[in-house]
Structures are given as C-alpha cells and as structure tokens.
Amino acid sequence: MRVRITVNDHLEDHDVEPRQLLVYFLRETVGLTGTNVGCDTSSCGACTVLVDGESVKSCTVLAAQADGSAITTIEGLAGTNGTLHHVQEAFREHHGLQCGYCTPGMVMAAVSLIAENPRLDEASVREGLEGNLCRCTGYHNIVQAVLAASAAASR
Amino acid sequence: MIPASFDYIRAGSAAEALALLTEHGEDAKILAGGHSLLPLMKLRLASPSVLIDVARIRELSYIRDGGDHVAVGALTRHCDVQHSALLQADVPLLAHVAGLVGDPQVRHRGTIGGSIVHGDPASDLPGAVLALGATLVISGPGGTREVPAQDFFHGFLETAVGPDELLTEIRLPKMGGAGWSFKKFNLRAQDWAIVGVAAVGAQAGGGIALVNMAATPVRASAVEQAVAAGASASDAASSASAGLDPPTDLNASAAFRRHLASVLVRRALQEVEARARL
Numbered sequence: 001m002r003v004r005i006t007v008n009d010h011l012e013d014h015d016v017e018p019r020q021l022l023v024y025f026l027r028e029t030v031g032l033t034g035t036n037v038g039c040d041t042s043s044c045g046a047c048t049v050l051v052d053g054e055s056v057k058s059c060t061v062l063a064a065q066a067d068g069s070a071i072t073t074i075e076g077l078a079g080t081n082g083t084l085h086h087v088q089e090a091f092r093e094h095h096g097l098q099c100g101y102c103t104p105g106m107v108m109a110a111v112s113l114i115a116e117n118p119r120l121d122e123a124s125v126r127e128g129l130e131g132n133l134c135r136c137t138g139y140h141n142i143v144q145a146v147l148a149a150s151a152a153a154s155r
Numbered sequence: 156m157i158p159a160s161f162d163y164i165r166a167g168s169a170a171e172a173l174a175l176l177t178e179h180g181e182d183a184k185i186l187a188g189g190h191s192l193l194p195l196m197k198l199r200l201a202s203p204s205v206l207i208d209v210a211r212i213r214e215l216s217y218i219r220d221g222g223d224h225v226a227v228g229a230l231t232r233h234c235d236v237q238h239s240a241l242l243q244a245d246v247p248l249l250a251h252v253a254g255l256v257g258d259p260q261v262r263h264r265g266t267i268g269g270s271i272v273h274g275d276p277a278s279d280l281p282g283a284v285l286a287l288g289a290t291l292v293i294s295g296p297g298g299t300r301e302v303p304a305q306d307f308f309h310g311f312l313e314t315a316v317g318p319d320e321l322l323t324e325i326r327l328p329k330m331g332g333a334g335w336s337f338k339k340f341n342l343r344a345q346d347w348a349i350v351g352v353a354a355v356g357a358q359a360g361g362g363i364a365l366v367n368m369a370a371t372p373v374r375a376s377a378v379e380q381a382v383a384a385g386a387s388a389s390d391a392a393s394s395a396s397a398g399l400d401p402p403t404d405l406n407a408s409a410a411f412r413r414h415l416a417s418v419l420v421r422r423a424l425q426e427v428e429a430r431a432r433l
Contacts, residue, residue: 017160018161043345045258054234054263055259109260112263132258
C-alpha cells in the first residue's frame with residue numbers, strides 16, 4: 001500500500017507492506033537509523049519518535065497508521081546548521097547517557113514530556129519517563145538533563 | 156518481531172466499519188490504537204487476515220456531559236481521558252486510572268474502547284468501569300444495544316461485543332463526590348497489575364472490582380455486601396477473594412494473589428472513606 005509520511009519535514013512517499021512497523025519504515029525504507037529497536041515489545045521506549053508532536057513507540061505502530069502524519073526522529077531535532085536542540089544540549093551538558101542505546105528514545109520522550117508539561121519537577125520527570133528504560137541504569141543524569149532542558153524551555 | 160501478513164483497510168465512519176466487519180467476518184479485527192492487538196500479532200498469537208483501522212473515526216472520540224453520566228467515545232485516547240477536566244470532576248476514578256495505563260507513549264495511542272474490548276483481566280480500565288457500574292454501548296448490523304459492565308466481560312479476552320459489532324460509547328455514572336480508590340501491585344511502573352482493586356463509595360453505588368484475580372475483571376461481591384452491612388475496612392477486606400479462584404503465573408501464586416487482594420482491598424476501602432466529600 002502507498003503511504004505518504006512527512007519525516008523531519010521531508011515528504012516520504014513509499015509502497016509498503018501493511019504489516020510494516022513504523023520503526024522499520026524509518027530505519028529501512030527511509031534510511032534513518034537513529035531510532036533504535038530495543039525490546040520490540042513496547043516496553044523499553046528506545047524506538048520513541050514524535051507523531052504529530054506526541055511521543056509514541058514506533059515498534060507498536062504500523063507505517064500504515066502513520067500515513068498522512070508528521071514524524072520527528074532524533075535526526076530531525078538539531079538545526080540544519082548542526083545546532084543541537086536544547087534537550088540534546090542538556091543531555092550533553094549533564095552527561096545524560098552511558099552506552100547511548102536508549103538516548104534517542106529518551107530525548108524524544110523528553111521533548112514530548114516538556115512540551116506537554118510546562119512545570120516539571122524531579123518526580124514528574126521520573127514518572128514521565130516511565131516508558132523508557134536505561135539498562136545502564138543511568139537515570140540520575142538523564143533526569144538532571146531533562147530538568148535542565150525543561151527550565152531552559154520555560155525561560 | 157513482524158506480524159503475519161494482512162490486508163489493511165481504513166474505515167472513515169462507524170457505519171463503514173460495521174459494513175466492513177459484516178463483509179469480512181471473523182477473519183477481520185478492529186484496529187484502534189493497536190497497543191493491545193499489535194503486540195499479540197507480533198507474537199503471532201493473533202493473525203487476522205484483515206485489519207479495519209478505525210482510529211481516524213472522529214465521531215467516536217469525545218467526552219460529553221450526559222446529565223447524570225459522562226459519555227466517552229470508544230476511540231478517546233487514554234491521555235485525553237486522563238486530562239479531561241469533566242472526568243476529573245465527575246468521574247475522577249476513571250481519569251486517574253487512564254493515567255496509570257502503560258506509559259505516556261502508550262497513552263498517546265491507546266484508546267479506552269480498545270482496552271475495554273480487549274478484555275484483559277490484568278488491565279486497569281475494565282476493572283474501573285466494572286466498579287463504576289458503567290454502561291457499554293455496542294453498535295451492530297441490527298442497531299445499538301446497551302450492556303451493563305457487570306454483563307460485559309464473558310471470559311478471558313472475551314466480551315459481549317460480537318464479531319460483527321463495535322463498542323461505540325462508554326457511559327459512566329457521575330460519582331457525585333463519592334470517595335474512590337484504585338490500588339495496584341506490580342513489580343515495575345509500566346507492568347500490568349499482579350492484583351488491582353477499583354473501589355467507589357456508597358453514593359456512587361459502592362462497587363468494588365478486582366483486577367487479575369480471575370479470567371475476567373470481577374466484582375468483589377462479598378466485600379461489597381460486608382461494607383453495605385457496616386463492616387470495617389479490615390473485616391470487609393478479609394473476604395476479598397471469596398468465591399474466586401485466582402490464577403497462578405510466574406509473577407504470583409494463587410495464595411499470594413489472595414493475600415494481595417485482601418491487603419489492597421483494605422487500603423482501597425480506607426482511601427474511599429478518606430476521599431469521600433460530604
């Protein structure tokens with residue numbers, strides 16, 4: 001079937017199998033491999049992307065369901081001149097990563113969380129990231145990074 | 156994990172979805188948010204040959220004041236139920252429980268109707284609608300019928316919704332300031348409840364429902380009767396698993412589930428009392 005999906009402001013128009021999952025559409029059809037597949041069971045959040053501005057787990061969405069939507073992946077956050085998005089900048093500043101595998105999903109989940117919640121405290125960040133697992137258990141710095149990004153966004 | 160092949164059809168209206176169900180019969184499944192169905196399909200525990208995507212039927216996504224009840228369209232997403240000012244004021248148990256489903260990403264996609272029709276005894280929302288005494292509105296080729304939550308859950312992942320029918324609306328009686336509580340025990344934040352309890356005070360009907368204590372969500376009738384007869388929270392909670400044969404699985408034995416049920420029911424009853432507004 002034909003799907004037309006805007007990915008990072010670029011229209012992608014492809015023939016796909018109805019059973020193709022959004023994450024494989026992004027990684028294999030479009031060629032954007034920044035979005036990782038972790039658990040593949042909608043538990044870990046590594047595959048989190050934004051669909052029309054809201055965080056979703058792309059391993060549990062069909063490309064067909066996203067037809068006509070606008071997707072933002074980790075590749076679409078930085079400015080065209082390479083300037084990091086303020087959430088990416090905060091993750092760098094606060095070293096919100098260890099091995100880095102969960103990072104794209106964590107960053108995308110954080111972007112959505114900050115957009116929906118103008119005032120975040122530590123408890124609401126931890127709860128808001130309940131759908132994202134860091135198997136290095138590096139949560140402390142991730143939470144610090146999201147709090148810093150949230151403060152930067154509200155300034 | 157990749158699902159088995161299927162044909163994908165997008166329905167533009169409830170009437171069109173019903174016509175497609177009639178056309179494709181039992182080989183077809185309704186796809187709403189997909190957060191119960193797609194995981195089953197990826198594990199090849201379900202392999203429908205046709206998926207009818209109803210997620211864009213806007214006429215089934217709403218939260219309306221119906222006077223003595225709040226009407227919620229079946230395709231309303233968990234995040235919209237969670238943040239609805241109307242539900243927070245008049246059916247606070249439902250708004251609270253919607254905010255406990257999965258995680259923010261899941262709540263952006265999953266729908267209240269999808270969760271209820273899936274009928275997983277370990278899910279939170281079926282237990283909540285049972286405690287609240289909700290009415291489920293089902294549309295089919297012969298028209299619309301209303302089923303009380305008490306008669307809706309037939310067996311493990313089986314509900315009153317027939318293969319050619321569609322759940323369209325959930326009607327929730329306003330709670331009128333009654334106390335309420337939802338307690339669940341799980342090992343990790345986003346896990347299904349090992350045992351859960353939804354409870355509302357007498358002004359809202361006094362329903363108490365248990366999650367993951369049977370093949371369907373169930374009313375704890377013995378507890379409801381004890382509370383109505385004036386028993387204390389502890390005394391009433393001691394009959395939490397009366398008449399039930401809870402499952403044993405890798406998370407908990409039946410005996411541990413019985414223990415959890417009595418502890419959680421006691422805590423829930425105490426919270427119902429503490430939350431009641433005069």
